[in-house]
Amino acid sequence: MITLRIDGQCVKADPTATVLEAAQKAGVRIPTLCHCEGIKPYGACRLCTVEVSNGARTTLQASCCYPVQEGLVVRTDTPAVLEGRKLLFQLLLARCPDVPAIRKLAEEWGVPNTPFKPKGEECALCGLCVRACAELIRAEAIAFSGRGTSRKVTTPFGFPTDTCLGCGACAYVCPTGRIQMEAEAVARLRKLVGAQRKCRYMLMGMVPSKLCPNNYECRGCTFDQAVEYQLGIHPAFAIAATRQQLGTSV
Amino acid sequence: MKEPNPIASTEGLERLKAQGLKSISPAVTKFTVGLSACGLATGGQAVFDALAQELGKASSSAVLAKTSCIGFCQMEPIVEVYRPGEPRVLYRQMTSEKAQKLAAVTLSGKLHKEDALCTRDGFPEGGPARALSGIPRMEDIPFYQKQKKIVLSRCGRINPDSLAEYVAAGGYFTLWRVLNSMSPDQIIAEVERSGLRGRGGAGFPTGRKWRFARDAAGDPKFVICNADEGDPGAYMDRSALEGDPFSVLEGMTVGAYAIGAQEGVIYVRDEYPLAVEKLEIAIGQARAHGLLGKNIMGKGLSFDIRLVRGGGAFVCGEETALIASIEGRPGEPRQRPPFPAQKGLWGKPTVINNVETWANVPWILSHGADAFRTMGTENSKGTKVFSIVGKINNTGLIEVPMGIKLREVIYEIGGGIPEGKRFKAIQTGGPSGGCIPHQLLDLPVDYESLTQAGAIMGSGGMIVMDEDTCMVDVARYFLDFLKEESCGKCSPCREGIATALDILNRICRGEGKQGDIETLDAIGRMMKGFSLCALGTTAPNPILSTIRYFRDEYEAHVRDRRCPAGVCQALIHFRINPEKCTGCTLCAKACPQEAVTGERKKPHTINGASCIKCGLCYDVCKENAILKE
Numbered sequence: 001m002i003t004l005r006i007d008g009q010c011v012k013a014d015p016t017a018t019v020l021e022a023a024q025k026a027g028v029r030i031p032t033l034c035h036c037e038g039i040k041p042y043g044a045c046r047l048c049t050v051e052v053s054n055g056a057r058t059t060l061q062a063s064c065c066y067p068v069q070e071g072l073v074v075r076t077d078t079p080a081v082l083e084g085r086k087l088l089f090q091l092l093l094a095r096c097p098d099v100p101a102i103r104k105l106a107e108e109w110g111v112p113n114t115p116f117k118p119k120g121e122e123c124a125l126c127g128l129c130v131r132a133c134a135e136l137i138r139a140e141a142i143a144f145s146g147r148g149t150s151r152k153v154t155t156p157f158g159f160p161t162d163t164c165l166g167c168g169a170c171a172y173v174c175p176t177g178r179i180q181m182e183a184e185a186v187a188r189l190r191k192l193v194g195a196q197r198k199c200r201y202m203l204m205g206m207v208p209s210k211l212c213p214n215n216y217e218c219r220g221c222t223f224d225q226a227v228e229y230q231l232g233i234h235p236a237f238a239i240a241a242t243r244q245q246l247g248t249s250v
Numbered sequence: 251m252k253e254p255n256p257i258a259s260t261e262g263l264e265r266l267k268a269q270g271l272k273s274i275s276p277a278v279t280k281f282t283v284g285l286s287a288c289g290l291a292t293g294g295q296a297v298f299d300a301l302a303q304e305l306g307k308a309s310s311s312a313v314l315a316k317t318s319c320i321g322f323c324q325m326e327p328i329v330e331v332y333r334p335g336e337p338r339v340l341y342r343q344m345t346s347e348k349a350q351k352l353a354a355v356t357l358s359g360k361l362h363k364e365d366a367l368c369t370r371d372g373f374p375e376g377g378p379a380r381a382l383s384g385i386p387r388m389e390d391i392p393f394y395q396k397q398k399k400i401v402l403s404r405c406g407r408i409n410p411d412s413l414a415e416y417v418a419a420g421g422y423f424t425l426w427r428v429l430n431s432m433s434p435d436q437i438i439a440e441v442e443r444s445g446l447r448g449r450g451g452a453g454f455p456t457g458r459k460w461r462f463a464r465d466a467a468g469d470p471k472f473v474i475c476n477a478d479e480g481d482p483g484a485y486m487d488r489s490a491l492e493g494d495p496f497s498v499l500e501g502m503t504v505g506a507y508a509i510g511a512q513e514g515v516i517y518v519r520d521e522y523p524l525a526v527e528k529l530e531i532a533i534g535q536a537r538a539h540g541l542l543g544k545n546i547m548g549k550g551l552s553f554d555i556r557l558v559r560g561g562g563a564f565v566c567g568e569e570t571a572l573i574a575s576i577e578g579r580p581g582e583p584r585q586r587p588p589f590p591a592q593k594g595l596w597g598k599p600t601v602i603n604n605v606e607t608w609a610n611v612p613w614i615l616s617h618g619a620d621a622f623r624t625m626g627t628e629n630s631k632g633t634k635v636f637s638i639v640g641k642i643n644n645t646g647l648i649e650v651p652m653g654i655k656l657r658e659v660i661y662e663i664g665g666g667i668p669e670g671k672r673f674k675a676i677q678t679g680g681p682s683g684g685c686i687p688h689q690l691l692d693l694p695v696d697y698e699s700l701t702q703a704g705a706i707m708g709s710g711g712m713i714v715m716d717e718d719t720c721m722v723d724v725a726r727y728f729l730d731f732l733k734e735e736s737c738g739k740c741s742p743c744r745e746g747i748a749t750a751l752d753i754l755n756r757i758c759r760g761e762g763k764q765g766d767i768e769t770l771d772a773i774g775r776m777m778k779g780f781s782l783c784a785l786g787t788t789a790p791n792p793i794l795s796t797i798r799y800f801r802d803e804y805e806a807h808v809r810d811r812r813c814p815a816g817v818c819q820a821l822i823h824f825r826i827n828p829e830k831c832t833g834c835t836l837c838a839k840a841c842p843q844e845a846v847t848g849e850r851k852k853p854h855t856i857n858g859a860s861c862i863k864c865g866l867c868y869d870v871c872k873e874n875a876i877l878k879e
């Protein structure tokens with residue numbers, strides 16, 4: 001175990017943990033938008049930025065990506081952190097003025113409104129959907145396109161894609177509600193006939209063989225909902241966890 | 251043609267050297283044309299063709315050769331004439347007609363004096379140049395006087411396509427000596443002792459980086475050359491690659507031996523077709539001579555280099571984004587640590603250095619760390635290549651010792667500001683750099699001083715600005731560039747740039763609000779601390795440095811709705827001074843909007859409603875009667 005200090009508090013952490021994980025375990029709150037347990041850290045939203053001193057240098061670091069070190073001193077409440085975080089919240093609020101999840105998070109951290117011109121976007125570009133699709137399901141049906149201010153999440157060339165299994169992991173992880181199970185993805189599955197109508201659990205590789213008896217109305221399917229209830233989390237996470245346990249690369 | 255033999259002995263190198271010396275200084279008259287991108291852009295190919303035709307017509311024994319850029323890009327196309335036993339003479343701004351004349355006079359055995367730029371020293375044996383009547387020596391020309399060439403020492407002197415000429419100029423003897431008599435640890439120690447720091451901009455000590463990679467667990471290891479030079483106005487790496495590609499290959503081979511790598515990658519911009527071509531030729535020749543590949547120089551070292559061409563993303567100059575791009579993923583930076591020296595290409599220890607850094611390596615190992623340490627300042631050793639562009643008399647590529655004062659660069663090497671205008675600021679480090687004002691002209695150019703002044707060393711672009719430059723507009727220009735070039739991954743950089751640009755656009759339109767300057771400053775400081783990669787953390791430098799040194803100009807825009815430099819169109823008006831106007835009608839003819847009216851020989855007037863403020867009338871007026879206010 002590694003010992004570090006977070007806001008004056010002595011915290012013990014696993015050597016592989018990040019500062020954010022150590023803080024969360026110790027009950028120190030740090031805001032974050034792009035972090036989700038079970039998906040690799042990405043460091044896109046930067047809301048979790050904290051001040052880190054390792055003796056020699058004091059720097060601002062995204063806690064979701066920063067590995068814990070013995071003797072590290074972390075502060076989540078210095079003026080630089082608080083001011084920067086406030087401004088960052090204001091910028092995100094200007095980007096997504098009508099997204100309840102961002103409004104709520106910003107309000108929790110004392111930033112109820114923004115002085116900047118609202119842009120009316122729904123997506124905060126946290127990348128959770130893209131990473132869930134690539135890391136958990138390994139389908140890579142969606143990705144980022146464009147650069148800088150024209151960056152957006154999309155399917156290849158903006159067309160409905162055959163690679164999408166319709167598993168819904170992207171919609172499950174999306175904090176803003178931008179990603180919805182689009183009618184098109186389900187409609188594509190509904191056009192299939194007979195033995196092609198595979199259940200989403202079969203498509204994800206969780207069950208060897210199961211055809212959909214329910215016209216892809218997963219919410220109304222007893223089997224589907226029973227599995228999800230049993231797992232307690234979206235099946236995509238369960239698959240990834242199992243894969244990791246087995247140590248397979250499949 | 252005979253198959254080239256692998257070089258595996260001193261004799262082999264000496265043979266190649268003799269061959270190279272013969273082609274550098276043949277026994278007959280030799281014309282050499284600078285055909286780098288700058289030479290080609292100004293018509294160098296036509297000059298070359300004209301010379302070829304002329305030599306053919308005279309059926310002379312004289313030879314015609316190609317070389318690269320010697321730095322004085324403004325004087326291109328440059329032709330060098332070598333007559334055995336005489337000093338080499340450089341001729342400037344050649345055209346086909348001038349070249350024909352030059353050839354005719356030279357072939358008749360006389361010295362052509364027209365258009366001569368300077369004489370220069372013997373090469374590669376050195377020795378001072380001899381001045382010829384009326385033609386100064388190169389070291390007496392202000393542009394070259396204070397320069398000290400290491401990286402560019404062979405540029406414009408050898409044919410970049412010729413391995414023999416590179417060897418004749420001392421190349422590959424270093425690698426031979428290193429492979430024979432130095433251990434990897436000794437090499438790293440020597441590079442560490444030299445004080446060489448990364449020339450790509452951040453200035454990390456090169457030797458220490460190599461040490462990290464050597465000590466890191468993982469196999470295979472990689473070396474990468476970052477040739478994804480993207481700063482507007484900067485072209486040091488392009489010139490070095492076009493002029494002396496072998497020095498980069500040799501530097502990388504030494505580095506590979508030092509850290510234990512077997513594979514190297516040169517990541518070069520696809521917008522540099524000539525550099526790509528020269529590298530391909532150089533790699534092909536090096537392989538054919540056993541200087542790349544298996545069992546290099548018969549010493550058991552296996553190392554090969556491949557080219558990866560960048561797709562035109564500025565952010566791919568950031569090392570983690572560059573690695574992602576080589577691996578075939580989108581060019582987006584990732585969080586460090588782990589650093590590439592620990593986990594780089596394909597997750598293996600990787601040393602990634604800039605073109606100029608690699609090109610310094612053979613020199614350091616052949617001349618010794620002590621010789622390198624004699625140049626520069628306390629913490630910045632050696633030389634640095636800069637491209638000086640913008641409002642300056644001598645545009646070009648220079649290599650100067652670290653610690654040289656900006657004043658020397660601008661007024662001595664650069665020859666000052668054209669048309670007697672006042673110097674206002676110099677922008678170093680491209681979009682990540684900052685503007686340094688005239689009161690800091692005596693600032694020594696080294697990593698620490700520039701950072702303290704709010705700029706960065708960067709890769710070496712220097713843009714000189716005169717009194718006609720609006721500093722708010724400059725900040726706006728760089729932010730506009732970064733808006734497209736930020737990868738968009740992290741929100742401080744993406745949203746910060748977009749919002750700051752909105753505010754700057756507003757200020758330039760004359761719609762600035764009280765508090766805008768403070769907001770810009772706050773966004774800038776946040777981006778510095780919160781962004782993921784170096785692009786984001788340095789992106790606000792143009793804003794922060796212009797606010798720091800030119801706050802009054804921002805205030806004039808916001809408070810008085812005035813652009814002191816007369817650049818921001820929304821804030822300027824054109825008016826004709828009736829006392830000075832002679833009614834020549836030049837302005838009325840030039841105006842695309844027909845906004846200028848008036849009778850011949852009588853003062854004209856500008857109709858403000860239809861004027862689009864293009865400034866054409868201002869430019870054509872010979873009486874200085876048009877007022878910009």
